[in-house]
Amino acid sequence: MIVCVCKSVSDRKIRAAIAEGADTFDELQFELGVATCCGKCEESVRDVMAQSGACQSQCGVEHHVHAMPVTFYERKAA
Numbered sequence: 001m002i003v004c005v006c007k008s009v010s011d012r013k014i015r016a017a018i019a020e021g022a023d024t025f026d027e028l029q030f031e032l033g034v035a036t037c038c039g040k041c042e043e044s045v046r047d048v049m050a051q052s053g054a055c056q057s058q059c060g061v062e063h064h065v066h067a068m069p070v071t072f073y074e075r076k077a078a
């Protein structure tokens with residue numbers, strides 16, 4: 001299945017890169033170019049990483065919840 005449409009990267013390619021030692025999101029971006037164009041595939045790439053145990057090898061956490069709410073605050077001029 002194609003995960004990154006912009007760079008035509010499949011989940012198999014991502015898993016292969018992880019098996020060859022790419023175990024951070026930045027490395028996958030560098031090696032495969034995922035999430036370097038429109039960025040819409042980032043969450044899917046991270047899901048493949050989590051399924052492949054890449055997160056586990058980095059921090060020991062088996063299942064991350066990536067749907068954390070992020071709050072942006074607007075700075076107002078004085």
Ligand code: FES
Nearest residue numbers: 004006038039041
């Ligand atoms: S779908 Fe991956 S960068 Fe656009």
